Amino acid sequence: MIMVLALALTVLVVVVGCNDEQAVMTEDSSLEGTYVGYSWRNEADGVEFEDADRYVETILHLNEDGIIEDAKMLYFQQADGYLTARQDGSADVWVDFSVDPTKAEALEGSDYQAGESMFKISTSNLMSFYAAAVAEDGTTAATIVDPWTRFQFEMKFPANFDFDDTTVGEMTIGSDLIVPTGRTGGSHPAEWEDLADKNILNIHPTWSHVVNDEGVLEDIDQDSSTRELLEAMGVEFASGQPQAMAVEYGYFGLGGWSGNYEAIEEYLIGQDATEVTSLIDWEDNPRWSDAVNEDNVFGVDVPSGATRTVQNSFDTIAGATVRMSRESTSYQRALLDAGILDEDEVISTGRF
Known part of the structure; x- marks a missing residue:
């Protein structure tokens, strides 16, 4: 009788343990949350974010499946000793x-x-x-x-x-x-x-x-x-x-910078962040991809025929007509914050 009871308790512990592990795995696999990423001027030259005088900030709110429910992109710059938002149209x-x-x-x-x-x-x-x-x-x-x-x-x-x-x-x-x-x-x-x-x-x-x-x-x-x-x-x-x-x-x-950044935000909302892992389709244009060096930095080592500008004002990139390499880096860093990308998958920009 004692042996039967012991065996039953062992089975119960194992079952409960499995259920706990499954609960943990389910909780860990959820992407729900708010994530932030940055790109900044002169980061390719070794400037730390804390010392940057210009930077792009991306804020994403994802649901548990990684769908972007809200997105905000801001461009900050120093002016007269203060940080101001470039897209402030006043x-x-x-x-x-x-x-x-x-x-x-x-x-x-x-x-x-x-x-x-x-x-x-x-x-x-x-x-x-x-x-x-x-x-x-x-x-x-x-x-x-x-x-x-x-x-x-x-x-x-x-x-x-x-x-x-x-x-x-x-x-x-x-x-x-x-x-x-x-x-x-x-x-x-x-x-x-x-x-x-x-x-x-x-x-x-x-x-x-x-x-x-x-x-x-x-x-x-x-x-x-x-x-x-x-x-x-x-x-x-x-x-x-x-x-x-x-x-x-x-x-x-x-509508200037405000309109362009609003267009990017509208493009992102509803997208699956696990699939849209960059604002730029780098393979869409060899002149862009050829300018990404072995360290995954765009626009530093630019071979003949390549370009330091990722821009498509006709068809737009992620809804925007402006240059997009710095915005894409900031977006990817938000995905890094969410655990969707690793650091070596982020393409940083040498031209801000």
Whole structure:
């Protein structure tokens, strides 16, 4: 009787032990939780995250199966000693209607000289920025940032300007109806004489499409009137004349950095994080994959024919039109935090 009881207890212990182990395994296999990943400027040069002045943060909330239920991506940068979010689209804009805008000169090197500008703008980043205002006397001021040269282009119109019969296609750099007054960041040097017959919609044959592919300027083309362009930028007309208004501003295309990061977030929500392990399909383009070295760092050792830029503004990458290597690294590090990836599977970026 004692032996039978002992045997029964042994079996019970074994069964309970197996059930406990199964419960633990089930609990451990759940991916539910919030995970965070980072990429930062100069990490390929040995800079530690704590010392970074710019970084991208990805926050993912996964359910138990690894489905992304919520996603947040933020780009932080140092400005005046403080960290600010690049995708913060708020801006302070002042307009001096007494100024006649003039072209920037000496576009390369230390001899660069900004032109005269009607606008003073304080914001975290000017990518895709536009603004317009109308004085009480009907004078209209407008500005738009070109995505290729990254220069701020300005337009100033008197109240009696022919808004209806002057087209966007006629508003060329050579006509002085649109004036590149200053660069807004790292710019592509250009000689204005070489771009004299170009306007804001066709400065570059590859990249200018982002101005009016979608967003507030989607209906604007070469044949659109100046009035139609200004109306898209927020100016109201009555009896063919612009009406006095304070500054209106916004971001064309996807909506600047805010719109691009929101597009990435929308792309990620609902995805299976165990399957979507990178924002970039590296094999989709050999020019990208060939620039990933043996240490899994992109953009440091770039052979001939490869590139340091992962970008597809036509079909987008994860919904965005901007460069994506730093965002993909940050996303992968969030998957590393979740235990989905190992460190040696993360492709870090040498170009931030």
